[in-house]
Every structure is written in structure tokens, then in C-alpha cells.
Amino acid sequence: MLEAWHLPGLDPPPTEWLESRSRAGTAFRAPALTAAQARSVASSVRSAALEARASRSTHEVIEAITRAAGRLSAHEPEGMAARELLRVELGWSESLVAETLEGMSRTWTSEALAGLVESELGGAGILDGFVTDTRWAGQGRRSRRALGPPVVLQVLAGNVPGVAITATIRALLVRSGVLCKLPGSEPGLLPLFARVLTDEDPLLGRCIAATWWAGDSFPVAWREWAKWAGRTVVYGGSMTVEEVRRSLPANTDLVTYGPKTGIGVVLPDGPLSAVTALARDICAYDQQGCVSPRLVYVVGDSTRPFVERLAAALEEQTRTQPPPEATAAEAVAIRAARAAFEFAGYESGRSRVVSPGESLAWTILSSEDPAIRAESLPRVVWVHRVQDLKALEDALQPLEGHIQTLGYSGAEELQNLAALAARLSVSRIAPFGSMAWPPADWRHEGKHQLLPLINWTDFEIPE
Amino acid sequence: MTAPHEPATESFDLLSTELMAAFEGWRPGMPSWDEEELDRWARRAFRLQFQENAPYRKYCETRGVAPADVRGWREVLPVPTEAFRVVDLIVGDRSDARLLFLTSGTTRGRSAQGRHLVRSPELYRASLRAGFRGFVINDDNPARIVTFPPTFTHQSDSSLGWMMDDLRTGFGSGDGASVASAAGIEWDLLDAEVRESVHAGRPLCLLGTTLGFAEWLERLQAGRSVSDRLPVGSVLMDTGGEKGRPGLRRANLVRGLAEQLEISPDAIVNEFGMTELLSQRYGCGEPAYPLVGPPWLRSRVLHPVTLEELPPGEKGILCHFDLANLGSVCAVLTEDQGRVVEDGIEWVGRTDGSPPRGCSLATAALLDAQGHA
Numbered sequence: 001m002l003e004a005w006h007l008p009g010l011d012p013p014p015t016e017w018l019e020s021r022s023r024a025g026t027a028f029r030a031p032a033l034t035a036a037q038a039r040s041v042a043s044s045v046r047s048a049a050l051e052a053r054a055s056r057s058t059h060e061v062i063e064a065i066t067r068a069a070g071r072l073s074a075h076e077p078e079g080m081a082a083r084e085l086l087r088v089e090l091g092w093s094e095s096l097v098a099e100t101l102e103g104m105s106r107t108w109t110s111e112a113l114a115g116l117v118e119s120e121l122g123g124a125g126i127l128d129g130f131v132t133d134t135r136w137a138g139q140g141r142r143s144r145r146a147l148g149p150p151v152v153l154q155v156l157a158g159n160v161p162g163v164a165i166t167a168t169i170r171a172l173l174v175r176s177g178v179l180c181k182l183p184g185s186e187p188g189l190l191p192l193f194a195r196v197l198t199d200e201d202p203l204l205g206r207c208i209a210a211t212w213w214a215g216d217s218f219p220v221a222w223r224e225w226a227k228w229a230g231r232t233v234v235y236g237g238s239m240t241v242e243e244v245r246r247s248l249p250a251n252t253d254l255v256t257y258g259p260k261t262g263i264g265v266v267l268p269d270g271p272l273s274a275v276t277a278l279a280r281d282i283c284a285y286d287q288q289g290c291v292s293p294r295l296v297y298v299v300g301d302s303t304r305p306f307v308e309r310l311a312a313a314l315e316e317q318t319r320t321q322p323p324p325e326a327t328a329a330e331a332v333a334i335r336a337a338r339a340a341f342e343f344a345g346y347e348s349g350r351s352r353v354v355s356p357g358e359s360l361a362w363t364i365l366s367s368e369d370p371a372i373r374a375e376s377l378p379r380v381v382w383v384h385r386v387q388d389l390k391a392l393e394d395a396l397q398p399l400e401g402h403i404q405t406l407g408y409s410g411a412e413e414l415q416n417l418a419a420l421a422a423r424l425s426v427s428r429i430a431p432f433g434s435m436a437w438p439p440a441d442w443r444h445e446g447k448h449q450l451l452p453l454i455n456w457t458d459f460e461i462p463e
Numbered sequence: 464m465t466a467p468h469e470p471a472t473e474s475f476d477l478l479s480t481e482l483m484a485a486f487e488g489w490r491p492g493m494p495s496w497d498e499e500e501l502d503r504w505a506r507r508a509f510r511l512q513f514q515e516n517a518p519y520r521k522y523c524e525t526r527g528v529a530p531a532d533v534r535g536w537r538e539v540l541p542v543p544t545e546a547f548r549v550v551d552l553i554v555g556d557r558s559d560a561r562l563l564f565l566t567s568g569t570t571r572g573r574s575a576q577g578r579h580l581v582r583s584p585e586l587y588r589a590s591l592r593a594g595f596r597g598f599v600i601n602d603d604n605p606a607r608i609v610t611f612p613p614t615f616t617h618q619s620d621s622s623l624g625w626m627m628d629d630l631r632t633g634f635g636s637g638d639g640a641s642v643a644s645a646a647g648i649e650w651d652l653l654d655a656e657v658r659e660s661v662h663a664g665r666p667l668c669l670l671g672t673t674l675g676f677a678e679w680l681e682r683l684q685a686g687r688s689v690s691d692r693l694p695v696g697s698v699l700m701d702t703g704g705e706k707g708r709p710g711l712r713r714a715n716l717v718r719g720l721a722e723q724l725e726i727s728p729d730a731i732v733n734e735f736g737m738t739e740l741l742s743q744r745y746g747c748g749e750p751a752y753p754l755v756g757p758p759w760l761r762s763r764v765l766h767p768v769t770l771e772e773l774p775p776g777e778k779g780i781l782c783h784f785d786l787a788n789l790g791s792v793c794a795v796l797t798e799d800q801g802r803v804v805e806d807g808i809e810w811v812g813r814t815d816g817s818p819p820r821g822c823s824l825a826t827a828a829l830l831d832a833q834g835h836a
Binding site (some may be wrong): 158163288290327328336338340343344347373375398399 | 517518545548549768796821827829
């Protein structure tokens, strides 16, 4: 039984348990917290966060996080434990797990984290004390300080493993303590990170509390934790976001992420060799990430050569990174999607299915007409032809504000594509092969990562 | 009834006439069709559908399946129900359809309704009545059939409406009544039927949706509808299940109705049907399984990923074979989960949608929210 919780200060010790199973069926449990227990944890996290502010510089926090994260990704016992954990929780292949952790951990280094702080706050100093704003010289001394609230509450999603850690690191960087509701599909990785961080710096480890309950249950612990939170951050689908919003007082400061999708665009001069990189993006999170390229548009006359090469690339990728077995719901949905394209193609000749026979390992649903209807199904990609960028923009219009990453291959019309993407509020444009791995200081969903958590204090002293 | 020979080519009219006779000749309690007999019909039906159902033939050819490869009903290539949303699956072409039934709603964001083009209402009727006679009320039961759901119109295109109309007006003495109105159920009319039945001692056979019966039970329990002991032989047939009404449990419904009407729970029969299938299954009392059907409707349970057939008792995806579907496709791969139990099946539930994917967006859901087709 996997212990899916990290609850510093929990008092009294747990007696009642909630149990469930991860995406691949691993049994896990977490305490069913009473109000008093939830309060004891929240109070402990708050105290630890305040103590850490007084005793640790932001630079020291970054260093501790980096050491802990490094142990999750390297060939150390914790790294092996993390890989094994994701393998059994998600049913992913070893190579997919290794690639995911490696990709994620690139954003957890001291260089990447300091870069993120620099990019959004101009440096870590402003989190440690007041920093004079020189732009106001001659009008008295003005300075500013940035700090997160003592406690941030997070509802985490499990579709992309590692994002729970990234989200938690953001809160720690702005010097907040953080209370986390873990995702049932992958509840184990964040508690593991919290334990390793505790080992590196016990005080920082006490700044994180994480546990699980059924997403729609909003138990007494949730209501208790909500009282302590200066910000609430939610990752999830529109239903989750709405349910969370409804469960909180109206004046709650809510930061939401999701739902979003990824798009791929093959420009007319896009080399067919780019399919290998695209196949990696498709398989990276089994098409379940908000950055995953579920819809790919081929600009030009035909999808056919592209689809054939992509099929070969997906087959090769499947050989090296076999997908986890589909769930019953996924299997049914994949077959339905295939049937829709296949039967429509008999009549119109304009759509077809390319797949390894009846195997559900990967699926290309290609059509010579533009469309934007897609689902989040493992290794299923919809490929459509569009005549030119104008047609592409018309097709994508209903997705304005909902595209997380636009991947591309090709160069000639790239500037026009970028302009189009900006008009559609796409938050990131990246070449195939790097869609799944945004840099640490990426403006996630077109928003800053740290600034939404910050409470500013302006300080004025007359000359 | 056996098919005496297997012609090299099949004619819909001929084969459907032969099948109709076989359906009409069947009575429950008779020895069921043996596998060999069913397989013979299955080979002939598949040959016809391969010959004359163009999209289905293409689907089979793409998978390298031809009539020579099919030895029996288990080997007839099933079509996913999704295909009914996309193409006309009919032996012949659209102009041969004499009835059109539409599926009720949306699934996983795809808003297009499925359509079942029915080439021979007579064949459908023969299967429907044989099953109803076998599992709901037999020929000796003089019950008056009273139906709750709206009657069939070509606007509503509901197979349920057509089926209930056919039984009400054509089964037994054919003097049934409908208590449906545009607004729902006319409770006064239903009360009058109950009174008359009790007064005359003639049993009632009430056909309706599970939700309709639930509404009636509430009225009975609140004293707003006439509650009386129904004459011996009375039967209630509910269909559609609990969905659409949170908290409704069929077990409570059956218990409540049995108490109010002083009938046996086994006199409350659950009908299991789907627009894509023209034959039905029935289950008595509660739990309403095994759901049993006529010998020309068979079901297998398949592993959801590999589609290999699972042994009885194991849960998987239901795949049906129905000879009453002669005019479309006999083998249908559903999105329902179930298991084979005894001589029938247990319906476990729909496999609804893919699970939520955290922050990842299924654009289909967004488009539906925005009202795009």
C-alpha cells in the first residue's frame, strides 16, 4: 500500500484512512483528516514557512530544492524510487518515466530556478528584503518587497507527473508554505519529493503538506485548509476548477491552470524528418499533457507523405517506449474515434485511420479537411490539412485562449505563424521535440508563475 | 426451424422471409436453436451484408474478412456503435429504408446522433413480438397493454416509441391504450385504466420507462394516484434504467411497486434494448439479470483492449449478434460493459468517456460547450 501523504505536524496521529487506486491500479492511502488534524498541519506549515523566511535566504531555499530534486533524477536511491513509483502508478515504461523525470528536472536546477526568479522579480533579493526602486530617484526613496502569502493551497492534477513538484517549488520560491491536494491518478511523487527535501532541510520539508481525498468530495480538511490559504491554485479541467470555485468563499484569491491543449503545425517547408521529434512529443505524456500535440495541421496540399512518416516514427517510438495498457474507457473512446474517421472516409475519401492494425498502441486520424475536434486519448493524434495559414487561423479561432503550446516544423512562414499564434493567445511556440519540455521561466498559460502568488509591499520614505 | 441450404448469394427479401418464419415459429420452452443452426443463419446473414452493405463490406475487406472466413456467429466482424453516427449502415441503400430510428443523445462530445435504418419493419416486428411473447406476456394472457412513453412520430424517430406503439396496437387483442401526452404521462388516464382493470378483473400490462415508473411510484406512495391490487397476470415492463435521475435505485422501485400494486417483483420485467439492435433482452424482478433474449440474439463479452472473448462472469465490453439486424449489421460492438451470466447477460453500465485529464483539454468538450457541431 503506497502512503500518499506528507503531513508535518499532524496531531493526533491518523486513525481513519481513505483508499484508492492510481491510474495503473496501484493501491494507495491517505489519512481521512479531522478538522483538528487539518488545523494542526496547516498551523505547522504556516509556522515553518514564517520560520524559514527568517532563517533562510531565497538563495538557500533554491539550493536546497536543487539538491533534493537532483536526488530524484540522478542514479541515487531516491531517483530509482521515483522511477519505480511512476512506473507502477502510471503503468509507464521505464524509458518514458526516465525521460519525463529528466525533462522535468531540467527546470528544477538552481540555474533554472534563479533564472525564473530573475525573470519575474528581477532577482531573489526582493524576496529577502526591500529593494530600492531607482526609477523614482528625486521623488523620495521608494522600495518594494515581494512575498507570497504564508500559506498557499494547491489542487494538483496528475496528468503530467512532476508538475505537482514544479507547482510546489513555485510556492516555496515566494517563501510560502504550501498545502496540497494530491491527484488520485499519480499521488506518490510529491510526497517523495517532500521527504527528500525534509532530508536536505528539515525546516523546508515542514513547509509542504500533501494528502489525497476524492476530487469531488471537498471534505472537512479542505474547508479547514481553505481558511489558512492566502492563495488557492488549481490545476485541472473546467469542471474541477468550477467545483473548487464553488466550494470556496466568494472572495478567495484563486489562480487557475487549465484546461488547455497543444497544437502542431507543419509548415510547407517543414522537413519530414521532424516527425521523429513530433512523435516524441506525442508519446511524452501519452497525449495527456496540456502541451501535448493532439491536433496537427499540415499546411499544403496533402497530409499523406507526412502521415506515412509519422506512422513510422510512432511505431519506432512505441518499440522503445511501449505505452501503458489503455483503460476500458480509453479503449472504447479510441475505437469510436477510429470508427468515425474510417467510416467517414469510405464515403468522402477524405479521412482515414492509420494504426498498427487493431492494436491501440498509437493512432493517426487524418483528414484532408480542417477541424479542431479532438480528445485526450493516449497516443492518438488528429492530423488535418489546411491550405494556408489563413485557413489555419480560421480553423483555430474557436480555440483562442485555449492553446498551451504550438509546436512547429519549417522556417519560411515561421514569423507569420508566430504572429498568428500571438493573435490566438497561444502561450508558447516551440519546435517539435521540445513541446513537452517548456523552460523553467515559461509563462505558463501566458501568465507569470510567481507573480500571481506575490503580495507586494511598497515602502516610501520622503527625501 | 432450420435453414436448409446456403445459397452462394443471398437476397434480403428471401432471407428475411425465412428468418421471419423462424422468429414466429419460436416459443420459449422449445429447445433453443443449437449453435450449428445459429451459425448457419449467421453465415448467410453475413454473406448478404458483405454483398450489399457497402461501408460494412469495406470495413471487412480492410481487415481481410470475407464470407469464406466466417464459420459462425462469433466470427462475424462487429461494427462499433460509433459507425451508426457516421454512415448509413443498410443492406442496399438509403432509399431501401422504411424506418429510421435515431439514438438518443451525445456521447463523449460527439453530438451527431446515431441512426439505424430499418429495411424491414416486418422482420423487426416478428423479433419484437416473439421476444415479448416469450419473456413478458404469453398468448394466453388477456392483458390490456397500456403504454407511458410518447408515441412514435417521424420527428422523434425513437425506436422505443415505435416498439411500444406496435405492442399496444398489434399484440394480443390489439386494444391497448396510450396514456402519454405532450407534457408527459396523463395520470388521470392511467388511474382510469387501473380502476377499469381492477373492476373488470382483466390484467394490465404497463410499458414505460424506469423513470416514468419512478414518478408513478411517488404518486402512489403520496396517495395521488389510484393504488390497488392489480389482477393476476398483470405485468410491468420498464426500460431505460436509472440514468437521468440521481438517487433512483431500481431495487427500491421494484419493491415499492410490488407493494403498492400487490404483485410479485418478478412481474416487473426490465427490458434491455438499444437503437442499434432490433431484438431485446428481458430480466425479471431485481436484480434484473440474467437478461435473456430470443435465440437469434446472442452476446459476447470482450476484453476492452484486446477484444478477446472473456469467460462467463468476467466484466468486459458487450458485443451483440442479432439476426433481426439483417437489414443493417448483425454484429455490433457496444460501448457498454457487462458480463455473461447463466443463459443471459448482466448489463453493468456504459463506458462513458475518457477519464478527466487534469489540465489537459479535450477540444471536443470545449466545442460542445461553445455549441459547435
